[in-house]
Amino acid sequence: MALSLPSLFGVLGIGLPHDASKHGKLIDDVLAFSHLTDAAMLGLVLLGIVFAVLRYGRKHTAIYDKGEAGTQKLRTVTLVALVVLGVDGGLLYSSEKGLREIFWNFAIPASNLDTVRIEINAHQWAWDIRYAGADRQFATPARASSDDIVVWNELWVPVNTPVHVQLTSTDVVHGFSLPNFRVKVDAVPGTVNQLWFEAAETGVFEFGCTQHCGTNHYKMRGLLHVLPAAEFHEWEKRMGRLGELGFDAEDVNARWGWDWKP
Ligand SMILES: [Cu+2]
Incomplete structure (x- = not known):
């Protein structure tokens, strides 16, 4: 060193x-x-x-x-x-x-075909995280998408690839912070905020909530796994299949995603 x-x-x-x-x-x-x-x-x-x-x-x-x-x-x-x-x-x-x-230059992730897009729904006291899966379409109340990947408090991303996150909150203001990547943004009810970053190395890093959002605020601690690109795509495929296994076309409440904001 x-x-x-x-x-x-x-x-x-x-x-x-x-x-x-x-x-x-x-x-x-x-x-x-x-x-x-x-x-x-x-x-x-x-x-x-x-x-x-x-x-x-x-x-x-x-x-x-x-x-x-x-x-x-x-x-x-x-x-x-x-x-x-x-x-x-x-x-x-x-x-x-x-x-x-x-x-704040979102044209960079938007113009890269490899960019990983993630939607996050913050609430007291967890992060609901959604990836679009192979079809690149997020499930919304108006549109079912069977292969969405939904996880809690854990993120998986590929190294050397832009990661574009859009997020909102269903209750109070939360703050999504990735200290090892020098980015953070508030999750605000009724609006969709965004950030993007690119990991330069593989590893496991913490993320957390930076707004004191209630009694169990401390529970909003998550882990971000940065994987080699091939490993990430394996994970994505496996999780997409799991999503399809659990898919229920009638369950509208599970489709809390939104159309990706341009
Ligand atoms: Cu919070």
């Missing part, structure tokens, strides 16, 4: 969770920049205070300064303000760039 600040934090058990995603670095870089500039500004302010205390002590008499134009003090204050504006502007720019080009 290369010696870096994140790896050192990992050993100490502090800092961000391991980034297992293709684009998480964009978020981490913005955070690192923010923390470094915060630390630098804090350092400068502390240095100034320590210097003033040591240099002047109790002997110094306060001087009132109105900050007249052209004075050295005003120039210094203007320079500091410009640096702060520059840092904040840089942060705003890189955050917006990452969001618009990647995280």
Whole structure:
């Protein structure tokens, strides 16, 4: 393991969770920049205070300064303000760039034929998860689809493939969060929200609810399995067959999916 600040934090058990995603670095870089500039500004302010205390002590008499134009003090204050504006502007720019080009750019998963689409119905206190199966059609109250895969609190996705999630809630606001992939979005009753991510490595990762959604909020902990693509497709086929075995054309309540939102 290369010696870096994140790896050192990992050993100490502090800092961000391991980034297992293709684009998480964009978020981490913005955070690192923010923390470094915060630390630098804090350092400068502390240095100034320590210097003033040591240099002047109790002997110094306060001087009132109105900050007249052209004075050295005003120039210094203007320079500091410009640096702060520059840092904040840089942060705003890189955050917006990452969001618009990647995280909120749903044209990326939409234009990839391999993208795995998942619908999630959050409720107190579990995640109902639905995959469309081989026919790529989600079961809706208006349309039966016999091979949908429905699972609880566990997600399976292929590595190096976009995963596009649309989700809603049937009771209160829940928050769907995948810390290892640096994405999260709220599940809100009456509306469908979405996120997408791409796993860069296989493994098992946690996801959870980030809104305190009631007494048993803690139960909304789930596992995300990232599999090699071939293994994922095997899983998909096997689960699709299981879905067909349990399919009941009369059971409209089981068809809680919706037409995929473009
Ligand atoms: Cu919740």
